[in-house]
Amino acid sequence: MSYELIFLINTFSSFFMAGLIWTVQLVHYPSFHFVGTDNFSAFQHHHVHSIDKIVIPVMVAEITSSFGLAWIDGWFSLNAVGFYIVVLIWAATGLFSVPAHSELEKSKDDSAIKKLVSTNWVRTILWTVKSGINTWILWNLIK
Template identity: 35%
Template structure:
């Protein structure tokens, strides 16, 4: 991969990973726990508004993160230890997998109305996404440091 292109792909990957790390910690520590206090009467409407509002906040960064992590893993830049890149891709796949297989079904169920057990499952399993995105954020910074944080 060309050094200039590598710098941009690494930069986009790191920015997306750190952005998603910040988003997921806010969701995990603030937003999801506060869902308990919305009230049953307003819950379905509030939840629908949450889903509609969060999509544009996370869709593009997740797409960028997934594509750049895959690209870096399949086209490893010189100077970056491959397990760092593979570890980052595994973190991304874990976050995306938990999102698709656990979080989305929980949200689908919550769209019908408040259910304490489903919300507890969402909060508990969201720690997996929180750890995965945090791990990818750290690994992407390490990859950037290994590349030398240099712009050709």
């Protein structure tokens, strides 16, 4: 696979996830507060199983292509920094988002929702920075 194709996959996946995470952060997660207690478990189950179909393939494409770019460019390159950021995103997902969603599958808990929103800023900022890195690299490639 060519460097250009790997970079294209990586850039698309980073931009896609940055856009999605900003929507989730500002619109979707805060809306959890407005779902009734009676419907919340079904809503949470639907959210997790529906969003997984979107984010898992894109996140896998992003981490795989990020690794490939770091491998090609070297572990001290700007693409390597992008890979390290993606690793941090995966860590934040596993440490913060997955446990919060697991807690919310049991029942509606406003403090768990607040924690989900506040800890999701880590991923939101990291994906924004990752997209910025890809923008910088892309700009320098086309100059």
